[in-house]
Amino acid sequence: MILDKNMRYRILLFLLVVFQATFSQSVNITLYDRGNNAPLPFANLCFEEITTGKKYYRTSSENGIADNPIENRALIAISFVGYKTITDTVQPGVSKTYLMEQDLFNMEQVVVTGTRTPKRLADVPVQTTVITEADIQKAGAVSPMEILQDNIPGLVSSSNAMGNNMRIRGLNSRYILFLVDGERLVSEGAGGNINLDQIDFNTVERIEVVNGAASALYGSNAVGAVINIITKKPVHRFEGGISTSLQSHNTNKAQLNFGSNLAKTTLSASIFRNRTDGYDLPEGAMSKPHTDYGTDMKISYKPSPNVSIDLNNRLFQHELFNFPESMNAVHRLERKVTLGGNTSVSSANARNNLSASINFDKFYKYDVMERKDDQLEKQNDITYISSRMVNTYSSEERWEAVAGIEYNYEEISTDSSKILGPDPAVKRVGDGNIFAQYQYSFIEGFEGILGGRFTYNEQFGTALSPKLSLMFKTGKFVLRGGIGTAFRAPSLQELFYNFNHNGSFWVYGNPNLIPEKGLYNSLSVEYTRGSLNASLSGYLNQIRDKITSYRVISLWDSPTGIIPM
Template sequence: MYKALFSLIFILIPFYSVFGINKENNQRSVSGLVFNMEGKPLAGASVLVKGTTLGVGTNSKGEFNLLLQSNKETVLRFSFVGYHPKEYKLKKNDTNITVILEESINCLEEVVVTGSRIERPLKDVPIVTRMITADEIKKINPMEITSLLQYELPGIQFGRHHGTGLPTMQYQGTAGNYMLFLIDGERLSGEGAADNVDFSRFNIDEIERIEVVKGAMSTLYGSNALGGVINIITKEATQPFTGNISSRYCSIGEQKHSISLGTKQKRFSSLTNFSFRQKDPFTVSDTKEAYNITTNADGTFDTTIYKVSEVPIKGYRLWNASQKLKYVFSDNFSAQTKISYYNNRRLNTNNLAKFEDVYNDFTINTKLNYFMTENQFLDFSYTLDNFTKHYDFLLIDKYLEIYNDLINIARLNYTASYNDNNILTAGIEVNTENLKHYMFLDTGKHSNQNYVFYIQDERKFTDNFSVVPGLRFDYHSIYNLHVTPRISAMLKSDILTLRGGYAAGFRSPSLKELYSDYDMGGLGIFQICGNPNLQPETSHQFSLSGEINKGILNFSLSSYYNSFNDKIGMEWREDSTGYPNYVYINAEDARTAGIEGILRLKFGFGLSTQFSYSFTEDYQEVNGLNTSAMRPHNVTFNLAYTKKISSVTTITSVNGYWMSGINTYVFNSEEKSYSHKYYEPRYICSAQIGVKLPRGIDLNLGVNNLLNFKDKNISSTQTIMPEQGVSFLASMAINLSKLFSI
C-alpha cells in the first residue's frame, strides 16, 4: 500500500510540474462584489471558475479577486448558503463585475456530493438524499451529533450499549453497523459501542452540513452501507481571513469551546480547528419497576419483577484538533490535505475506579484533483485512520492498549460529463484493515483487504427524466468476488419530482464477528464466540418517493422495502461441557419496510416549520417471535421564527421528537428463553432564542428537555439514552472577520 502510494505521488509530481502549471503570460485579473437583493455584501460567498479547481471566497465586504491563467472563455459560478447560485460568463474586457444573489426559500438549490462524488443541486439528484444545513444545526444548537440526528431524522433512535454505555444507533430498522458514516466522503476506523462508530468524534462546530443517502442506492459505497450513508461535510476557509470563537455551557455539567482560524487566498487556503468538550458523569434512577413475561413450553406464563435501581452514565473530557491545507497549482490541478487528532477520556461516576477508558484517533487524508478537460475530472484520495483504546490505570501510571484499528484506503475516481445529458462515474478502491481487539483471543490481531471497482452512469433522456444504473464489484480477501447492481430513476415537472430505485447490497462479516473469543466481563458468565464459517449478508432494497415543491411549500413522501439474506445475528448455545456461549450465526432472514413524510413551510414573514413522520415495520423473527426493538412510529418537528429589527436579528426555535412504545421479545440468559417486554413512548422538546448582533456576535439561550421527560425503566433496557431532566444552556459565538471588518 505505502509503496504504491509513494510511487503514484512521484509519478504525478513531475507530470504536473511539466503540464499542470500554465504559463503566466496569459494571466488576467478579475475583481468584483457579491451582494444580496437588499444590497448588502455576502461575506464568504464562493466564486468558482467552472470546469477548473480554481476558486476564491469573498471577504467581509463581499469583495473577491481572481487570477486567471488564460484569456479563454470563462464561466464563473457564484454560490452562498441559502441563496440561488448564479453563473456569469466573463467577457474579454471584464475586469470588475457585480453579482446579486437571490435568497432561496428552500434548500433544493444547495449542492450535495455524496451520491455521485461531484457537486450537484439537491433538486437534480436522482438518488433520495436528505440534507441538514448549517442553519438547521444552529437552530438546534446541540452538544452532540446524536441529539442533532434525533431532532432531524425521523426513524432514528439511539440506545445505550450494555458494556461501554456508549450510544448505539438504529435507523429505519437497520443497526449501526449497516450505516456508513463518512467525514468529507472518507470512511472512519474504530468503534465506540459495539458495531457503531464513536459518535463523539464528530465535532458539531466543524460541521458545514450533513448529507444522508437512504439505503444502498449509491454504487460508490459498499460494505456497511446497506442502511444508508451519512456524510459529515466539514467547514472550509471561505474568506481571506476566517476566524471563529465559540463557547457553550449547560446546567447539567456540559461545556464546549472551540476556535478556528483560516485563510483563503488566490491559490492557497488553510483552516485550523481546536475544540474542547466536557460532560460530567451522572447517575439516573428507575422510577418504576420493570417486568419480564416468559412463555413456558406448556403455555403458562412466568412474570419476573425487577426492582428499582440506579444506572451510572459515564462522562467525557475530549479534545479535537484538525488542520486543512489546500493549494491550487494551476487551473486544472489542486492538492489538499487534512490531518486530525482526537482524544477522549471517559469519566467514571465512581471516584474509586482503578482506571479510565481513553480513546485516541489520528487521521490523515490527502486528495489530488485534476481537470483533464472542462468536462472530465480525475481525483485521487488516500486515507490513513488509526483508532485506539487504552486503559489508563490511575494509581500506577500505566497504559494498557486493548484495541487498535488501522485502515488504509486508496481511491482513484473518474467523472465525465457529456452534453449535460450524461454523467459517468467510475473508480477503483483498495481498502485494508488491521485490527487488534480485546475480544480476540489474547487480544490478538486479524486483518482483511477489499478491492473495489465501481461504475455509475447517469443518463438524462429528457429535461425531466433521468436514469442512473450502476454496478459495484467487491473482491474480499476472504469472500472473493461479489457483484451488486443498482438503478435509480427520476421524473420531474415544475412542482412534482418522483424518484424510485432498486439496489442490491453486500456486507462481509466484520473481523470481530469472525474471530471473537471473549469471556464477557471476565467473570465466566458466558463466552462471546466468533464464527469463521459466516457467510456475507446480502440485501435487496426497493424505494419510491415523491416530492412537491411549490412556493413556500415543500412536501416529500418516501417508502422503502428491505430484505436481508443470511443476516448476521447471535444465538445462545451451550458447548459440550454445558458452558454458555453467544455465537455469531447467519440467522433467519429479516425484512424492514417503512414510509417517511416531511412537510416544510417557509413563510415570507420569518416563520419556517418542518414536521416529519416515519413508520418502520422491522421484523426480526426468532422462534416465531419478533425480537426487533425498533419503535414503529416517530415524529419530529422544528419551528423557527426570525425577526430583524434594524441591525439586530433574533431567532426563536422550538424542536422536538416523539417515539412510540413497542412490544418486543428479548433473550433471558437465566431462563434460556425469550421474554416479553414493553418499552414506553419517549418525547423530548427543546427551545432556543438567539440574537445576532452587529460585528458578528451571536448569543443564544436555551432549555433542553423542556417537558422534563424521564424514562421510567432504565436499568432493564439498552434501547434508550437516559435523560437527566430539564437543563438550561447559554452559548456565544464570535465571527472575528466581521468583528474586525477583515
C-alpha cells in the same frame, strides 16, 4: 491668469488619474433580497478569471456590497445560507446588482455523496437528504448526533455498552457507512458504533445522507444509509474564531479555529476540548463523566487551475471516567489518528477528472490503571486503510460516467484485552473493488442512474451489487424510485471474538460466517409549491443470511446446553 500648454496637460492628466481612481473604487457587486429588497450582508463571492484561472474571494458588507477585483473576464459564484446560488459572467471594471432568491427547501444546495460529482439536490435521482449549516444553526444542536436525530426521519439513537448505537429505518450502525469529506470512519467496536464527537461540530458545513443501498460508489456497510459529514473550507485570506459554552451537568465546550485562503493554497486548522461530569438519572438514563480533545488540519494546494493536492490530519482522544462513588479502579481511554491525501487532475475543458486518494484511520483502546499512577495498558487497536482511484467523464450535459477501483484493508490486534483469545493476536482482511455508475437524462425532467460494484473479499470471495435509480419531474411533483442490492461483510470482531467478559460470560465469534445480502427498494413523491413542500416516502429492506447472536449456556445449567435467542 494664463496657464502655459505644459501646465494644462499636467492638470488634465491629474484629473484623469483622480477620476480613474474614484471610478475603480466604485466598481462593486451589490446584493439584495428579491423578496423585500433588503441588502444581503456576509454573502460569499468567488471570482475565477476564465483565461488565467486566478481566483478572488470576497464577502459582502453590511450594505450587501463587495468590490469587483478581477482584471480579466471571470466567472462569479455567489452563495448565501438559505438562498439559491447565483452563477454568472462578469467583466473587469463593471458594477453589477443581483437579487438573491430564498431557497426554502435546499433544492439549490449542491451535493456530492450520491454521485461523487457536484449536483443540485433537485437534480439527483438518488434519494438524498441534506442538512445545511442554516439547519444546524436553527436547531441549536451541539453535536452531529443531535442534528441527525432532528432532521432524518426514522433515525433513533440509544446508548449501550458499546457506545451510541444509531438506527435508520430499522437497521443499526452495522448497516450505516459514516464518512467525513468522503472518507470512511473506522468502527470502534463489535456493534459498528462510531463516536461522532470526534468531529469538531463548529467546522461542519453540511451533512449529506444517501438513503438505502442506492449508490454503487460505496461498498460493505452501505446498506441502510451513507452519512457524509462535509467540513468547511476557508473563503477569506485570513479568518479565525473562538467559541465556548457552558451547559448542564457542568458540561463545557471550547473551540479555536483558523483558516487562510491564498492564491494557490488553502489551510484550515481547529482544536477543541469538551468535558462533562455526566449524569445517572433514576429512570435509567446515564452518561459517564468524560473529556474529549481533538484537532483537525487540512491543506490544499493548486499548482495550476487543473491540478489539486489535498492533505488532512485529525487527532482525537476520548477519556471515559468512573463516577466518584465507583469502586472501579480502571477507566477507559481511546485515541484515534486519521491521515489522508488526495490528488486530482482535470482536463482543460473540465469534462474529464482523474483523482487518486489514500486514507489511514487507526483506533487505540487503553485501560488507565488509577492505582498505578494512571499507567496505560493497551487493550487493542484497529487499523483501516482505504485507497481509491476514480475517473469522471461528462461529454455533454445529458450524461456522465464515473468509474474506479478501490482497495480496503482492515486489521485488529490485541495485547492485554485477549478479545481474540488467550494470547495476543492479529486478524486482518482486505477487499478489492471495481465500480461504475452512469447517469443519463432521457428527456427534460426524466433522469436515471445505473451502476454496479464488483467486490473480491479475501475472506468470502466475490459479490456483485447492481443499482438503479430513476427520477421524474412533472409540474410541481418529483417522483424518485430505486432498487439495489448490497452486502455487508462480517466484521473482524464478529468473525474472531473470543474473550471473557469480566468473568460473567464469554463472547465467541464465528469464522464460518458469510456476508449478509440485501435488496433495497424505495419510492418517494415530493410536491413543492411556493412555501409549501410535502413528501411521502416508502422503502423495503430485505436481508438474507442476517448475522445475529444467540446464547450458549453451560451444560450443567441446561439439559440441552443451548438456548437460541
